[in-house]
Amino acid sequence: MSVLHCADLSVATLQTLLSAKLAQAPAFFLQAPIVLNLNDINQIPDFVSLKSLFTELKLVLVGVTAANPEQKAAAHAAGLAVLQAPKANVKAREPAPAMPPATSAATSSAGVAAVAATMDSKVVEQTVRSGQQIYAKGTDLIVKGAVGAGAEVIADGNIHIYGSLRGKAIAGANGDTSKRIYCYNLQAELVSIAGNYWLSDSLQGKFWGKSACIKMQDDSLVISELV
Amino acid sequence: MAKIIVVTSGKGGVGKTTSSAAIGTGLALAGHKTVIVDFDIGLRNLDLIMGCERRVVYDFVNVINGEANLKQTLIKDKRTDNLFILPASQTRDKDALTRDGVEKVLNELAKDFDFIICDSPAGIESGAMMALYFADEAVVVTNPEVSSVRDSDRILGMLSSKSRRAEQGLEGIKEHLLLTRYNPERVEKGEMLSVEDVKEILAIELVGVIPESQAVLNASNSGQPVILDKESDAGQAYLDTIKRLLGEQVPFRFLNVEKKGFMKRIFGG
Numbered sequence: 001m002s003v004l005h006c007a008d009l010s011v012a013t014l015q016t017l018l019s020a021k022l023a024q025a026p027a028f029f030l031q032a033p034i035v036l037n038l039n040d041i042n043q044i045p046d047f048v049s050l051k052s053l054f055t056e057l058k059l060v061l062v063g064v065t066a067a068n069p070e071q072k073a074a075a076h077a078a079g080l081a082v083l084q085a086p087k088a089n090v091k092a093r094e095p096a097p098a099m100p101p102a103t104s105a106a107t108s109s110a111g112v113a114a115v116a117a118t119m120d121s122k123v124v125e126q127t128v129r130s131g132q133q134i135y136a137k138g139t140d141l142i143v144k145g146a147v148g149a150g151a152e153v154i155a156d157g158n159i160h161i162y163g164s165l166r167g168k169a170i171a172g173a174n175g176d177t178s179k180r181i182y183c184y185n186l187q188a189e190l191v192s193i194a195g196n197y198w199l200s201d202s203l204q205g206k207f208w209g210k211s212a213c214i215k216m217q218d219d220s221l222v223i224s225e226l227v
Numbered sequence: 228m229a230k231i232i233v234v235t236s237g238k239g240g241v242g243k244t245t246s247s248a249a250i251g252t253g254l255a256l257a258g259h260k261t262v263i264v265d266f267d268i269g270l271r272n273l274d275l276i277m278g279c280e281r282r283v284v285y286d287f288v289n290v291i292n293g294e295a296n297l298k299q300t301l302i303k304d305k306r307t308d309n310l311f312i313l314p315a316s317q318t319r320d321k322d323a324l325t326r327d328g329v330e331k332v333l334n335e336l337a338k339d340f341d342f343i344i345c346d347s348p349a350g351i352e353s354g355a356m357m358a359l360y361f362a363d364e365a366v367v368v369t370n371p372e373v374s375s376v377r378d379s380d381r382i383l384g385m386l387s388s389k390s391r392r393a394e395q396g397l398e399g400i401k402e403h404l405l406l407t408r409y410n411p412e413r414v415e416k417g418e419m420l421s422v423e424d425v426k427e428i429l430a431i432e433l434v435g436v437i438p439e440s441q442a443v444l445n446a447s448n449s450g451q452p453v454i455l456d457k458e459s460d461a462g463q464a465y466l467d468t469i470k471r472l473l474g475e476q477v478p479f480r481f482l483n484v485e486k487k488g489f490m491k492r493i494f495g496g
Contacts, residue, residue: 126387127383127430128384129380129381129383129384129387130377130378130380130381130384131351131380131381131384131385132384132388145430146428146430148377148380148384148428149377149380149428150377150380150381151380151384163430164427164428166428
């Protein structure tokens with residue numbers, strides 16, 4: 001889950017900073033669940049107005065982490081989850097390398113330290129066999145092998161298949177029409193993006209048995225060859 | 228340490244029992260002490276293929292229930308040294324097998340034998356799951372046609388997710404593809420999938436290709452594993468398969484249509 005580190009939690013500052021960040025890649029964080037890291041904050045933020053700000057920016061504020069007891073109570077009152085700070089655990093086990101002072105100075109002046117790394121893609125190393133179902137929740141799915149006839153691969157993000165696609169592939173399962181399906185050899189039973197699907201009958205043609213990319217364009221699926 | 232090999236396919240009638248009998252016999256011929264266990268409770272066939280149906284006194288379920296011990300139950304093959312058969316029960320059903328019971332029997336067999344061949348029933352229900360659960364290696368028997376290939380794909384999925392090795396996070400089951408009833412003439416006419424097609428779909432290593440042969444049916448009818456018919460193409464193909472299972476590199480035979488010679492063309496053959 002994306003974690004937001006921030007030195008100043010006033011609604012106005014956050015709005016400008018986050019809008020700028022989101023403008024770089026509008027679809028990337030669309031409806032992304034966000035956790036606020038309160039490590040650098042001492043006062044109790046106004047969680048209710050923060051929540052509505054996030055909703056306005058098409059983000060979902062789900063919880064806080066590294067909160068002190070008063071902040072925890074306030075977060076509970078606002079209906080937010082309080083999560084264990086993972087960083088602290090890691091630090092307890094191995095001392096983290098000291099942050100280069102230059103960077104921390106730069107980021108703290110910027111206010112938003114980092115909208116931390118996004119969720120890792122789900123990677124399947126082998127072939128997905130008939131009868132198996134794989135779901136990459138909230139992320140991309142990468143299959144190194146083939147997807148057999150009668151197998152199903154589903155992702156909220158994009159789907160990449162480096163073998164043959166003989167089963168079903170369903171990308172953008174939570175309704176995101178910008179997601180795509182890439183496969184090395186298209187022989188699918190069904191491809192679907194955000195609920196718009198084609199059966200294998202509609203896929204027969206010049207892309208059958210070839211590498212292909214399937215995407216949504218003007219409310220319709222479009223196939224193009226990979227080069 | 229005994230190696231447990233399951234012979235499985237998902238689909239019925241593709242040659243699991245024939246292959247179990249041939250592989251078990253072949254390994255014994257190669258000097259390894261081998262037992263073939265019939266997991267097809269209620270549809271006992273292995274004893275017929277091995278020609279020992281009149282010598283079945285106790286069975287696998289009796290051993291699990293503690294009604295007989297292994298020594299009483301194992302049938303020693305009369306033709307081949309080092310070879311034993313553990314027959315299935317004909318009067319019970321698949322639910323008679325419990326995981327603990329099977330484990331106990333396999334552990335006991337593992338003390339005495341080099342190879343334990345588990346002849347799996349068809350399907351993907353408890354009987355087949357029981358046969359593959361403890362396996363170290365799997366021989367996936369497949370006919371060159373689409374439904375058999377898909378069922379094999381399904382079983383391969385089970386092997387990599389429902390076996391003991393998968394559940395305990397050990398190194399995965401070693402999977403071998405055994406293509407049976409292969410008919411090069413029909414492949415050439417486009418009526419059958421080719422070796423390459425099947426290999427491409429299943430993406431596992433090929434251990435043998437057994438040609439469709441009259442010798443297989445003859446062998447089954449006479450209760451003699453086809454591998455003992457060393458003149459036959461099927462028998463030779465199984466002998467090659469055993470060598471590959473034991474790690475030898477052997478070129479594949481019987482993959483192409485045999486060109487009829489001049490004499491054969493004139494006199495038939």
